[in-house]
Amino acid sequence: MAAIYQAVHRRASSLFCRLHSTYVRKMRYLNELKEDDSLCRQAQTSGTFYLFHNLFPFLQKVGNKYLVPQLSAAEMKTILEKFKETEQWIEKSVLIGCSDEHVPHFAVDLGALEKSVIESELKGAFTDLQKALFIVDEKDSSVLASAQSLLRWHDSHQYCSKSGQPTQKNVAGSKRVCHASGITYYPQTSPVVITLVSDGSRCLLSRQPSFPPGMFSALSGFCDVGENVEETVRREVAEEVGLEVESLRYSASQHWPFPSSCLMIACHALVRAQQTEISMNSQELEAARWFGLEEVVEGLKREPRSSKQDNGSYLPWFPPKQAIAHQLICEWVEQQTSPPA
Numbered sequence: 001m002a003a004i005y006q007a008v009h010r011r012a013s014s015l016f017c018r019l020h021s022t023y024v025r026k027m028r029y030l031n032e033l034k035e036d037d038s039l040c041r042q043a044q045t046s047g048t049f050y051l052f053h054n055l056f057p058f059l060q061k062v063g064n065k066y067l068v069p070q071l072s073a074a075e076m077k078t079i080l081e082k083f084k085e086t087e088q089w090i091e092k093s094v095l096i097g098c099s100d101e102h103v104p105h106f107a108v109d110l111g112a113l114e115k116s117v118i119e120s121e122l123k124g125a126f127t128d129l130q131k132a133l134f135i136v137d138e139k140d141s142s143v144l145a146s147a148q149s150l151l152r153w154h155d156s157h158q159y160c161s162k163s164g165q166p167t168q169k170n171v172a173g174s175k176r177v178c179h180a181s182g183i184t185y186y187p188q189t190s191p192v193v194i195t196l197v198s199d200g201s202r203c204l205l206s207r208q209p210s211f212p213p214g215m216f217s218a219l220s221g222f223c224d225v226g227e228n229v230e231e232t233v234r235r236e237v238a239e240e241v242g243l244e245v246e247s248l249r250y251s252a253s254q255h256w257p258f259p260s261s262c263l264m265i266a267c268h269a270l271v272r273a274q275q276t277e278i279s280m281n282s283q284e285l286e287a288a289r290w291f292g293l294e295e296v297v298e299g300l301k302r303e304p305r306s307s308k309q310d311n312g313s314y315l316p317w318f319p320p321k322q323a324i325a326h327q328l329i330c331e332w333v334e335q336q337t338s339p340p341a
């Protein structure tokens with residue numbers, strides 16, 4: 001028995017080491033590419049490329065699946081020769097990751113070129129990210145989200161905000177430098193808290209005017225400079241629904257590319273069962289109310305399309321599984337339905 005246990009343990013440890021070292025080697029390689037321009041330039045010749053057009057990712061529909069093709073450098077050259085632009089594009093590409101075998105992945109925005117020519121040549125379509133994220137595989141959606149955020153940042157940081165002079169990107173696109181002021185700019189992401197407030201037996205969900213009809217979500221808000229996560233949660237809940245948070249618990253985080261790169265920090269918060277009267281801030285929200293367990297469970301099952309009623313009103317439905325708000329709502333349901341430890 002002991003021998004079997006030891007053999008299993010040895011196998012598990014060796015597997016762990018192998019996995020771990022693959023991951024570590026991959027991260028070290030990516031870091032080298034970010035730091036070493038000539039190594040990264042060389043890597044571009046053996047890398048693969050994700051295409052964007054004015055920040056819309058390129059997708060191909062195969063059967064009923066949407067795929068995100070990666071083009072080789074040679075395939076890129078063939079396409080771009082049609083525009084006599086073979087050199088320029090590679091300068092604009094940004095590093096977004098690599099395979100376990102160290103094949104680097106880049107993203108490039110071909111917004112300056114005629115969209116329809118690329119689409120008919122490659123048999124696909126540049127698709128709004130708001131739609132693309134929800135129709136591709138989970139793994140692809142996170143690649144597209146971070147690639148778009150990085151491309152967007154480069155597009156909007158072409159000039160130094162101190163000297164007004166053009167900034168230059170490094171080859172990997174992990175920074176931009178202004179040679180006049182000496183300032184180095186790094187890609188930005190804004191921290192945002194998303195909080196599911198509960199009074200112990202109900203949870204609070206709200207609607208912003210920009211949400212699709214019928215969708216309710218957890219409260220969200222950008223962190224102010226100088227705040228920690230706990231302070232942002234307390235302030236946002238007070239500002240948006242007039243309640244005081246008594247305790248809170250971190251759940252998970254997610255990169256979110258809208259409106260531009262955000263780091264969503266998801267928390268559960270409790271308010272006192274005796275102080276649950278909502279005072280909604282109508283400048284930010286269109287509706288905010290308490291939901292019981294049964295209504296939340298029904299809402300999770302509802303499709304946006306089936307939420308419209310004959311009288312024109314909408315039954316509540318919640319963000320799709322790709323959004324961290326969905327995870328918070330599912331966790332709350334689980335917590336309500338599992339017996340206390």
Ligand SMILES: NC(=O)C1=CN([C@@H]2O[C@H](COP(=O)(O)OP(=O)(O)OC[C@H]3O[C@@H](n4cnc5c(N)ncnc54)[C@H](O)[C@@H]3O)[C@@H](O)[C@H]2O)C=CC1
Nearest residue numbers: 190192194217220221222256258259264319323324325326
């Ligand atoms: N992945 C998910 O599950 C969810 C993601 N979100 C994201 O969270 C973001 C923030 O949520 P809101 O409730 O709208 O925030 P919010 O309650 O802080 O209000 C937005 C307002 O904050 C101001 N603001 C402060 N810092 C800003 C910054 N760095 N960038 C843009 N505006 C800033 C602007 O005036 C803006 O109109 C949304 O843009 C949305 O995309 C929101 C809910 C669910």
Ligand SMILES: [Mg+2]
Nearest residue numbers: 219220221284
């Ligand atoms: Mg908000």
